[in-house]
Amino acid sequence: xxxxxxxxxxxxxxxxxxxxxxxxxxxxxxxxxxxxxxxxxxxxxxxxxxxxxxxxxxxxxxxxxxxxxxxxxxxxxxxxxxxxxxxxxxxxxxxxxxxxxxxxxxxxxxxxxxxxxxxxxxxxxxxxxxxxxxxxxxxxxxxxxxxxxxxxxxxxxxxxxxxxxxxxxxxxxxxxxxxxxxxxxxxxxxxxxxxxxxxxxxxxxxxxxxxxxxxxxxxxxxxxxxxxxxxxxxxxxxxxxxxxxxxxxxxxxxxxxxxxxxxxxxxxxxxxxxxxxxxxxxxxxxxxxxxxxxxxxxxxxxxxxxxxxxxxxxxxxxxxxxxxxxxxxxxxxxxxxxxxxxxxxxxxxxxxxx
Numbered sequence: 248x249x250x251x252x253x254x255x256x257x258x259x260x261x262x263x264x265x266x267x268x269x270x271x272x273x274x275x276x277x278x279x280x281x282x283x284x285x286x287x288x289x290x291x292x293x294x295x296x297x298x299x300x301x302x303x304x305x306x307x308x309x310x311x312x313x314x315x316x317x318x319x320x321x322x323x324x325x326x327x328x329x330x331x332x333x334x335x336x337x338x339x340x341x342x343x344x345x346x347x348x349x350x351x352x353x354x355x356x357x358x359x360x361x362x363x364x365x366x367x368x369x370x371x372x373x374x375x376x377x378x379x380x381x382x383x384x385x386x387x388x389x390x391x392x393x394x395x396x397x398x399x400x401x402x403x404x405x406x407x408x409x410x411x412x413x414x415x416x417x418x419x420x421x422x423x424x425x426x427x428x429x430x431x432x433x434x435x436x437x438x439x440x441x442x443x444x445x446x447x448x449x450x451x452x453x454x455x456x457x458x459x460x461x462x463x464x465x466x467x468x469x470x471x472x473x474x475x476x477x478x479x480x481x482x483x484x485x486x487x488x489x490x491x492x493x494x495x496x497x498x499x500x501x502x503x504x505x506x507x508x509x510x511x512x513x514x515x516x517x518x519x520x521x522x523x524x525x526x527x528x529x530x531x532x533x534x535x536x537x538x539x540x541x542x543x544x545x546x547x548x549x550x551x552x553x554x555x556x557x558x559x560x561x562x563x564x565x566x567x568x569x570x571x572x573x574x575x576x577x578x579x580x581x582x583x584x585x586x587x588x589x590x591x592x593x594x595x596x597x598x599x600x601x
Contacts, residue, residue: 248342248369249399249433249461254496256462258323258435259487260287262477263300264307270314272469276484278318282491285342286311286320287464291331292476293348300475308338315341323371327355329362336366344371345386347403347440351375356386360393369397371435376415378405380424387429399433400425401464402455404441414443414480417451419458433461439480445471448482449490456494465490530582531589538590548590554583 249256259277264270270288277283288311292302303310308324315322321341326332327349335343343363349355350373363370370390375382383400390398402422404415422434436455438448452463468474471481482490501509541548558579565575 248397249371249435251433251461254282255456255460255494256285256433256435257283257491258285258287258462258464259283259467260323261468261474262289262439262466262481263292263302263475264288264290264311264324265303265475267310267313269469270307270310271317273467273484274314274318274320276469277467277487278320280484280488282488283320284462285323286315286318287323287344287466288314289476290324290335291327293327293346294476302476305334305338308334308340312339326359329358332359332362336363336368342369342371344401345373345390347373347376350386351377351379351382353382353385353389356389360389363390363395364393367395367397369399370395371399371401373401373403373437374405374421374425376406378407378416378418378421380421380428383421383425384428387432399435399461400429401435401437402441402460403437403464412447413441415441417441417454419454422460423458435462435464436460437464439464439466439477442480444479445482445486448480449493452490453494456496459499527582531585534586534589535593538593541590542594542596548587548594557583 259282261270261273274286277286288307290302290307290311291304292300294301311322311324322339323342323344324335324340325346326335326343327346332343343359345356345359349359372383372386372390375386387398387400400422402417404413404417405421407416409416422436425432426434436452436458438451438455441451442448448465452465455463465487466477466481467484467487468478468481469483471478471483474481500506538548540546558576561579562572562575566572
């Protein structure tokens with residue numbers, strides 16, 4: 248179902264179905280533009296804290312289905328337990344998705360898997376709120392175990408204590424890891440939840456397309472500022488159309504005549520990577536020698552002044568040669584972590600009893 252052709256697969260609709268008139272208006276507007284493949288709408292909206300709008304509940308299922316039929320669009324909603332699955336299927340919802348708060352809990356995912364056993368309804372699975380690839384993989388495997396073959400993943404970002412411009416940091420490496428774990432699995436980006444503001448939807452969407460993701464899931468509301476949930480990250484149908492028109496869709500492979508150029512450049516990368524690894528091996532050989540020296544002279548592993556000097560001088564060198572401070576620090580800290588582990592092993596190695 249979730250196929251990317253010459254255009255991205257588009258899922259759009261309000262964060263929450265608020266009324267029969269609201270979802271009908273939005274669905275009609277989206278259908279008119281002709282960009283949307285699937286109409287989304289939240290029915291049950293578990294919020295972080297109680298006494299806030301938590302969705303209209305089951306009554307909204309009929310509104311969503313009716314709006315979808317009128318607009319000739321299939322419909323999707325989020326389910327968090329077996330009761331949600333039962334009611335959504337009974338109402339005629341076409342696609343179900345599992346939210347980030349549910350994906351993080353294997354018990355809940357298994358409950359949903361048991362509830363959809365034998366239905367083969369298309370399922371979308373959002374990443375867990377924590378940056379844990381194994382939880383995401385496990386959720387997909389549980390749904391596969393229920394016999395469902397039409398599955399897509401949704402990248403909606405990850406919670407973080409760090410203050411960033413994102414509501415949920417994208418951690419692009421995690422969906423890349425999912426692509427490697429499940430080759431060919433459709434992965435749809437949710438820029439609304441990653442960004443948390445409508446201004447970030449376009450740049451995040453472009454990044455997702457540049458990462459060769461299958462499509463986008465965007466929250467669209469006819470009056471975003473009056474939305475009962477997630478008002479800051481929703482856009483009007485007109486603004487959504489404008490965003491899609493600005494996105495550049497790039498090719499996976501170059502023109503046939505230019506492929507040799509790319510292969511030549513990749514060959515150079517392969518050679519450089521080999522040299523990098525050889526130099527790392529040499530570096531760790533020296534690290535091991537230093538570890539043995541520290542053991543022989545009863546020295547501590549961590550030398551803070553030396554480590555601070557390495558960070559300062561190498562980062563400065565990287566900055567002067569076009570590398571970002573964050574990138575250089577990341578490499579150095581990874582090397583330092585491995586160095587400490589190797590020296591720890593050397594210092595604590597005891598002679599075998601003869």
